[in-house]
Amino acid sequence: MDSLILDSNTWLLVLTGAGVSAESGVPTFRGMSGLWEDQHVEAVASPEGFRKDPSRVWRFYSERRKGAAAVHPNPGHEALVAWERHLGDRFLLATQNVDGLHTRAGSQRVVEMHGNLFKTRCSRCERPPFDDATVYPTGTVPECDACGMRLRPHIVWFGEYLEPADIQRIEDFSLRAATSGGRLVFLAAGTSGAVYPAAGIVDQVRKAGGETWLVNLDPAENSSRFEHRVVGKSGEVLPTLAKLA
Numbered sequence: 518m519d520s521l522i523l524d525s526n527t528w529l530l531v532l533t534g535a536g537v538s539a540e541s542g543v544p545t546f547r548g549m550s551g552l553w554e555d556q557h558v559e560a561v562a563s564p565e566g567f568r569k570d571p572s573r574v575w576r577f578y579s580e581r582r583k584g585a586a587a588v589h590p591n592p593g594h595e596a597l598v599a600w601e602r603h604l605g606d607r608f609l610l611a612t613q614n615v616d617g618l619h620t621r622a623g624s625q626r627v628v629e630m631h632g633n634l635f636k637t638r639c640s641r642c643e644r645p646p647f648d649d650a651t652v653y654p655t656g657t658v659p660e661c662d663a664c665g666m667r668l669r670p671h672i673v674w675f676g677e678y679l680e681p682a683d684i685q686r687i688e689d690f691s692l693r694a695a696t697s698g699g700r701l702v703f704l705a706a707g708t709s710g711a712v713y714p715a716a717g718i719v720d721q722v723r724k725a726g727g728e729t730w731l732v733n734l735d736p737a738e739n740s741s742r743f744e745h746r747v748v749g750k751s752g753e754v755l756p757t758l759a760k761l762a
């Protein structure tokens with residue numbers, strides 16, 4: 518198996534998906550026993566679904582909060598913390614995961630592209646998102662203290678745009694790597710490559726002349742666009758994949 522060299526010239530951009538949390542006991546979305554197997558995506562993860570049945574949406578996210586609060590980071594999360602410690606500001610972790618396990622493991626340079634399960638915001642007023650681990654009882658739709666309108670989970674739903682600042686942060690990292698004359702490396706782990714813009718980062722990095730790695734249990738929809746592909750569980754592969762030089 519090729520080694521991923523992380524030396525003083527390396528700028529590493531990492532993208533993670535649900536597969537990285539699978540070994541912690543967090544269900545993935547697609548594939549066998551994935552979340553989308555038993556749930557209508559539109560009903561629980563879209564603005565329309567929230568408008569139609571907000572208590573159903575809160576039931577879904579409250580269940581996910583309960584599940585994520587009961588599990589712990591795994592060796593895959595911990596390996597990324599070690600890489601960050603080694604590379605410092607030449608490291609950035611963009612995650613599609615909303616479970617907060619990267620931060621709980623100790624990752625600091627994290628972009629939560631799809632939001633965070635343990636944050637809530639108002640569906641109407643400008644009140645900033647706030648920390649909220651509440652598991653709301655069935656039938657409950659919490660209301661905003663500021664304007665009285667419905668609160669919603671701070672999650673990017675289907676049909677919604679990502680925070681422009683988050684996308685900018687990822688693009689700025691690649692640009693800084695390029696202008697520094699360093700070696701840009703992109704590694705994606707535990708993601709099916711089904712959702713954009715996350716699934717398109719590999720193309721941006723390739724265009725910038727960067728090296729690309731995929732660590733995944735099954736073939737991803739964008740597998741062919743990666744130079745190096747390692748098939749396996751991220752909790753087993755990531756701890757031994759990199760040579761820290």
Ligand code: APR
Binds near residue numbers: 534613709
């Ligand atoms: N190690 C590595 N890869 C794994 C593991 C594991 N232990 N277990 C599963 N996988 C792989 C699967 O083979 C699959 O390709 O992880 C991938 C998970 O894919 P998805 O369930 O589609 O999750 P993800 O790519 O993160 O989904 C992207 O879609 O539903 C939306 O917003 C949601 O952020 C999510 C986005």
